[in-house]
Amino acid sequence: MKIVKKSLTLLLALAMTLSLASCGKETEKEPTVEETPITTRVAALKGPTAMGMVKLMSDNEAASEEGSEADAAQDGYEFTLAASADEVTPSLMKGDLDIACVPANLASVLYNKTGGDIVTLAINTLGVLYVVENGNAVQSMADLTGKTIVASGKGSTPEYALRYLLTENGLNPDADVVVDWKSEHSECVAALASGAATIALLPQPFVTVAQSKMPDLRVALDLTEEWDKLDNGSALLTGVVVARKDFVEEHPAAVETFLKDYGDSVSWVNDNTADAAELIAGYGIVDSAAVAEKALPYCNIVCITGAEMKEKLSGYLQVLFDADPTSVGADPADESTGLPGDDFYYGA
Template sequence: MTRRAPRRTAVAAVVGLLAGALTGLLTGCGPAAEPAASPTTATPAADPQPVAAERTTIRIASLRGPTTMGLVGLMDDAAHGRARHDYQVTVHGTADEVLPQILQGQVDVALLPANLAAVLRARTVGTPAAVQVAAINTLGVLHVVEVGDTVSTLADLRGRTVYSTGKGTTPQWVLEHLLAAHGLDPTTDLTVQYLSEPTEVAARLAAEPGAVAVLPQPYVTVVTSQVPGARAALDLTDVWADAEPSSQLVTGVVVVRTQFAEDHAAAFDEFLADYADSTAFTNEHPDDAGELVAAAGIVPAAAVATAAIPGSHVTYVDGPAMRTALAGYYGVLRDADPAAVGGALPDDDFYYGADD
């Protein structure tokens, strides 16, 4: 007679798998890493693009995770000599590694969390290190994940315990704003328990039948593939769109040093066009893009990257639409904690190319 393994043993096995799969997303605090050589099977552009501007070196700093998924086509073109400019991309583990490079003029373009771009603007406006935001590259990546089938709206969280990360940062502010929009007070109508790392949240989902959590992509993809009965119940990007139709939930943006954009306006605009094409490649060819994402060390496994791309809301939005989306989002963050956007909403000059 076969005996069923104790639940704690099964949980330990699942958590071990999750920890292994997620390790690459939790590390990377060392020196900047050059992107790994990418497969030659995925070729976003068959031929080099025509060059209107003088060929320019553009130094780009990015972060591991969804905010860089849309960049991999451009990175592959640069690695194989197809890019019309000299795109030098480094991928980093944390934003703390990138900010000094921007402030010291060591990089020209950076892919950063949206609120950090506003904070950086507040700290640098009127100085040689001043920055502008040029495009939105990632909408919301947060999802409500449950082990079960009881959550179809945020109102279903009443009386529940919800596990999350990000206390005192954007995940908390976004969740609390959306809960309030659904008539829920996070201090009385439900319990939100903030844990330090996504792996801890994953462990709770694996250990507790009926558990509910808020997780970002690509953790959502890993958890739903490894924890029996786990499913992505709500995409908070869609929930935000219903609650705040005049703005969007934004995760990542493209920031440029204002001096660089002024000195190399034509080349920078060509970079933005190439980046928009790269984003389209990621969304239209997720299998190929997933291979490149894994090769660049952005996500630890190609299959995870491919599966996570649709829920990561990789996008390219610039101009007035970018300003409208970000201004509304920043307004929500400012109301939650003014320090989240540097103390006040960014000035109009913050938005590159957004003049009406």
């Protein structure tokens, strides 16, 4: 009996020793990289891409102000709003930004320029471009012959979409139409308001901004509709969300968190236009909530990811490439450049 008791005692002691050793190992376990909260640096342009992000921006700001332990244990964001892509691109390429909302074709240009170091996470804006006019002379693309159009976005989606549609409608973009390029959309609105121009190419929400100042200004052409008339299997896209490849590889959990947060923000903005308009005005993206609320239904704000993103974006880039290879960053002197490879499309 004593032997049994002694054996039982030894077994219990051994079990306790193993248990304590196991606990010690758990305590000493090193946290993984993704368990360490990071601040994801995000930039968006003042327009539809930033409009879809306002709920995320607001929630992030509220969490930062609360400063609770729970918030400190989660990933956060640092947002930058810019007037043009030229302000965003250098910071992204230098590594000062992790994620950025940029024109769709610029994403491909950056992919080629960096040797594949740019990844597209989502499509965030479908077609939002319109030709507006003080008058009634323009009823079709052909009616733009001999006209002067003020526009912003040279070297990005507005220029290439306009050139492509003019060409497909039998016009020479370099001879039949004069495009007066401005640095910002607000300059185009000012030119219309002063009478210096009567026709402009504008995206939403700047169309609504212009109409609020000039009640007689009308939408002459919806470029999305004009593109769809071609029935070429592609769609007109405006903006996408891109990230640095090294950020995606080093912080996969942060990327997934961002996509969920951004998708939720887009859904909220589209479902709550009045409240979203207040945030949009509060962040200075649009001058007034009334204008933002009126423009939102025409801004085509989305968050399309994965295979659907690849299908739509690759089709759009193919159209641009066929029209002008340099529009997607292809260099005729460099065979390594061209349409992006599969690694350009995150999650597809």
